[in-house]
Amino acid sequence: MTEQPSLAADAARFDVVILGGGSAGCVLAARLSEEASRSVLLVEAGQDLRPGEMPADIASPYPGRAYFNTDWTWPGLRVGMGKDPSNTGDATIRPYEQARILGGGSSINGIGANRGSPHDYAEWAAEGATGWGWADVLPYFRKLEHDLELGAETDLHGQDGPLPIQRVPRARHTPFARQVEAELGRQGHASREDQNGRWEDGVFPITVNLDREGRRTSTATVYLTTSVRARPNLTLWTGTEAERVLFQGRRAVGARLRRDGRVIDVAAGLVIVSNGALHSPALLLRSGVGPGRALQQLGIPVVAAREGVGRNLLEHPSIGVSAFIRPDTRLPGGEHYHIQSILRWSSGLEGTPPGDMHLAVNTRSGWHAVGHRIATLFNWVNKSYSQGSVTLASPDPGVRPAVDFRMLSDERDLVRLAQAFRLAAGVLRAPAMAGVVLEAFPSTYSAQVKKLLQPSWQNGVLTALAGPVMDRVPMVRSRILAMAQEGNAPLDVLCQDEEALRLHLRRHVGGVWHPCGTCRLGAADDPMAVCDPDGRVIGVEGLMVCDASVMPTIPCANLNVPVIMIAEKMADGVRAAGRAAAGGPVAGATAA
Numbered sequence: 001m002t003e004q005p006s007l008a009a010d011a012a013r014f015d016v017v018i019l020g021g022g023s024a025g026c027v028l029a030a031r032l033s034e035e036a037s038r039s040v041l042l043v044e045a046g047q048d049l050r051p052g053e054m055p056a057d058i059a060s061p062y063p064g065r066a067y068f069n070t071d072w073t074w075p076g077l078r079v080g081m082g083k084d085p086s087n088t089g090d091a092t093i094r095p096y097e098q099a100r101i102l103g104g105g106s107s108i109n110g111i112g113a114n115r116g117s118p119h120d121y122a123e124w125a126a127e128g129a130t131g132w133g134w135a136d137v138l139p140y141f142r143k144l145e146h147d148l149e150l151g152a153e154t155d156l157h158g159q160d161g162p163l164p165i166q167r168v169p170r171a172r173h174t175p176f177a178r179q180v181e182a183e184l185g186r187q188g189h190a191s192r193e194d195q196n197g198r199w200e201d202g203v204f205p206i207t208v209n210l211d212r213e214g215r216r217t218s219t220a221t222v223y224l225t226t227s228v229r230a231r232p233n234l235t236l237w238t239g240t241e242a243e244r245v246l247f248q249g250r251r252a253v254g255a256r257l258r259r260d261g262r263v264i265d266v267a268a269g270l271v272i273v274s275n276g277a278l279h280s281p282a283l284l285l286r287s288g289v290g291p292g293r294a295l296q297q298l299g300i301p302v303v304a305a306r307e308g309v310g311r312n313l314l315e316h317p318s319i320g321v322s323a324f325i326r327p328d329t330r331l332p333g334g335e336h337y338h339i340q341s342i343l344r345w346s347s348g349l350e351g352t353p354p355g356d357m358h359l360a361v362n363t364r365s366g367w368h369a370v371g372h373r374i375a376t377l378f379n380w381v382n383k384s385y386s387q388g389s390v391t392l393a394s395p396d397p398g399v400r401p402a403v404d405f406r407m408l409s410d411e412r413d414l415v416r417l418a419q420a421f422r423l424a425a426g427v428l429r430a431p432a433m434a435g436v437v438l439e440a441f442p443s444t445y446s447a448q449v450k451k452l453l454q455p456s457w458q459n460g461v462l463t464a465l466a467g468p469v470m471d472r473v474p475m476v477r478s479r480i481l482a483m484a485q486e487g488n489a490p491l492d493v494l495c496q497d498e499e500a501l502r503l504h505l506r507r508h509v510g511g512v513w514h515p516c517g518t519c520r521l522g523a524a525d526d527p528m529a530v531c532d533p534d535g536r537v538i539g540v541e542g543l544m545v546c547d548a549s550v551m552p553t554i555p556c557a558n559l560n561v562p563v564i565m566i567a568e569k570m571a572d573g574v575r576a577a578g579r580a581a582a583g584g585p586v587a588g589a590t591a592a
C-alpha cells in the first residue's frame, strides 16, 4: 500500500477551501466570504457561469436543453437503476446526468423549487441529525428565498433572500394542464395554491426559481453576484478538479487539485467537500475516508474507517405515462416553463407519511418538435426507501465512481410506483380527456429517447420532419412512438396485468436526478453516519461535507432548495464556530 501523500511545501493557503461549486458550494463561498477576514477558495471542475452571461439554453425558462447538453454534465457517468426482472439480476445500466458547471445542478436542473414536508426534517432529527427539525430549517428556507408573490404573506415565506421564487399561474396553464387538473378534481383531488405552504395534498401550480424576467436563477449567479466575486478574500477557480483531500495524521490540511493539466496543492484551515451526492463520497474514498476493507483492496491508505461513506444512496423512483396531444392543447411555441402543476397525494401505504407521492404535469416532453407534441404525467415516489451505493471502481480520479441505485429494491417503492402509474394512466384514459389526448402510452427515458433529446441540429431536423406527419397520420405516429419506446408493453396490458406492470417498472424505472444520502448526518456514535450534525466528518478534523450527500433520508421534494438550505445553515455554523474560536459570541444564527 502507498503512503498518504503529503501537502506540498509551497502550497497557497486559504482559511477555507470548498471543493465543488454546485448548488451548495456557491452558497458556502458567498456566505463564508462575507467576513473579510476569512480567505475562501472555491474549486469547480466545470466552466464558470457569470451573472448576465448565461448561455441562452441555461437562462431559458424551458430547461430541457440545459440538462441534456453534454458540455455541462459529467461525461461517462453511467449508473445502475432497477433490476431486471426479479430484483436479483444485473442492474439496468443507464447514462445519468450530473452537473459539471459552476452552480452545479442549479445551473442545469428542471427549475422546480420546493422544500419538502415538516415530517422530512423531523425524520432527519430522529435519525440523529440533531438541530435539523422543521423549526430549525424553516428560518433557512426563508433566508434563501425572495418569494415574488407571497414574501410577506405568511411566516412560511421569505422576501429578502437571493433566490427568486414564483408559481406558474393557472391563467397561463395550457388546455392540457387544465383538463388534467379538472380530471384530478373529478377524482377527488383538491386544487390548492401554494406548494411551499402548509403541507397538504392537492393539485398546485408549480413553484419555480425563475426571476421576474422569467430567467433561470442559479446559485452561480444569485449568490456569486458580480460584487461578491469582487471580494478580495474570495478566489474562484473553475476548470479545476479536486483529486483528493490531503491529511496530516487525521487532520485535513488541504487538497490536491488538477488545474490546466498541472497538479497543485492548496493548504486549508478547513476543507469542505461539496461535490454532490455521487462525487463527494468518491472524493472521500479516494482520500482514505470510507469502509476500511474496501479502501485497502484498492490500495488506498486508510485515514479514517467510516463504513457509511457511499452507502444510503437514495433517489426518487419515477415512471412516466405520456400522451400525444391535440395541436390546440399544446404549450405555445417559444420559451416557456413546461411543468405547470403538480399533484401531491398520499399512497396510504402503512408507515408512509402524508404526501408521499408526486405527479408532475409536463406539458411538453422535449425541446424538439416531437417532444413539443407530447405531454407527460411524470410520477415519482417522493418518500422512497430503496437504498443503493456509490463505490470506487478505481482510485484514479479520472475514473467515474460505480453507482448502483437499486431502485425499487424496497417493495414499498415498487407497490407505490405501480399505484402511481395506474393513477396517471387513469387520468389520461378518462373519457373527459378525449378532447385533448390523441394517443396515450407508457414512456421512459430509453437510450433511444435520450439520444433524441440531446440538443443537435440533426435531432432538430429529424423531429421537425416527423412531428407534422405524426399529427396527420395516426399509423405513422403509433409506429414512431413504439420505436422510441422500444420494448414497452402497451398501456392496455400494463393497466390490466399487475405482473406485466411490475416488470415494466423494474425495467424502466428512472430517477429524478435527486441522488442524496451518501455521506449522511448522524450522531457521532452512529457507525453508519459520516458527518456529525454540523457536517464535520466523524473521525477526522478540519473536514466537512456540505451538499445533497449529507441528507439522512430523502425529503418529499426536488432537492435544489433543500440543498441550498443545508448550505445556508452549515455556513452559519462555520461562522459561529469561527466566532467561538476567536472568543466571540457563539450564538450566531443569522437566519431571520
Ligand SMILES: Cc1cc2nc3c(=O)[nH]c(=O)nc-3n(C[C@H](O)[C@H](O)[C@H](O)COP(=O)(O)OP(=O)(O)OC[C@H]3O[C@@H](n4cnc5c(N)ncnc54)[C@H](O)[C@@H]3O)c2cc1C
Pocket: 019, 020, 021, 022, 023, 024, 025, 043, 044, 045, 046, 067, 097, 098, 099, 100, 101, 102, 103, 104, 105, 106, 108, 109, 110, 111, 112, 113, 114, 240, 241, 242, 243, 274, 275, 276, 277, 279, 280, 283, 512, 513, 514, 515, 546, 547, 548, 549, 557, 558, 559, 560, 561, 563
Ligand atoms: C438534470 C437535473 C434536473 C434536476 N431538476 C431539479 C428540479 O427541477 N428542482 C430541484 O429542486 N432539483 C432538481 N435537480 C436536483 C438538484 O439540482 C440537485 O439536487 C442539487 O443541485 C445538488 O446540489 P449539490 O450541491 O449537492 O451538487 P451539485 O449541484 O451537483 O454540485 C456539485 C458540483 O461539484 C462539482 N464537482 C464534482 N466533483 C468535483 C471534483 N472532483 N472537483 C471539482 N469539482 C467537482 C460538480 O461539477 C458540480 O458543479 C435536478 C438535477 C439534475 C442534474
